[in-house]
Amino acid sequence: MDANVLSKVYQILFAAYGPQRWWPGETPFEVMVGAVLTQNTAWSNVEKAVANLKNGDCLDPSAILNLSDDRLAEMLRPSGYFNIKAGRLKSFCAWYIKLGRYETLSGMDTLVLRHGLLAVHGIGRETADDILLYAFKRPVFVIDAYTRRLFARLGLIRGDESYEALRHGFESALGEDTSLFNEYHALIVRHAKEICQKRPACERCRLASSCPSADLAKLV
């Protein structure tokens, strides 16, 4: 990965969209819950489920564990996969409490913490890295489908690389910079939402003298 090109891509996205203020959530625990609930799900749906937890005074690991599976699933309903996610959220909360909550976990080495997260049923690489970056402020670069798609279209990667290979590629090229990784991933997601949904050309490209997609295309 070319560090220079990666920086330029970042600059173009930042110039187009500005700071994204990720991750939405008032507390680290809310960030973690959101990370689990947003799996393959639109964020607007996650917000409704989180609101249900807040309204029920259940945005807390022990409160979640004290709910019956059915009651929890019902609160998670708007976020989709609610039965699956009820189980995943409980697995995560059990692990979280068992290891001493935020205080203790904050003292752990990043890779140790990552292995711990990945051992939780229902937490895969992307969700683990969301939690590490946005809840624990660790310099971990999150790889998602948008990241693959964008950089593959720019010709900077093939797109079929392993998750860990890509993560290592971005991290070693950019250096361990939590703030940069935070903003970069958020900008990639933002860009994916804004960019042409319809071929061949989007509204933005015709109306604006310069659009991020066009600027990015010039890089290649």
Added chain:
DNA sequence: ACCCAGGGTCATA
């Protein structure tokens, strides 16, 4: 009516 969204697990080959 169809498509997909800020994925992960499990069975199968």
Added chain:
DNA sequence: TATGACCATGGG
């Protein structure tokens, strides 16, 4: 290692 089925709501 690598596919495919499955989970499920809500907005375009």
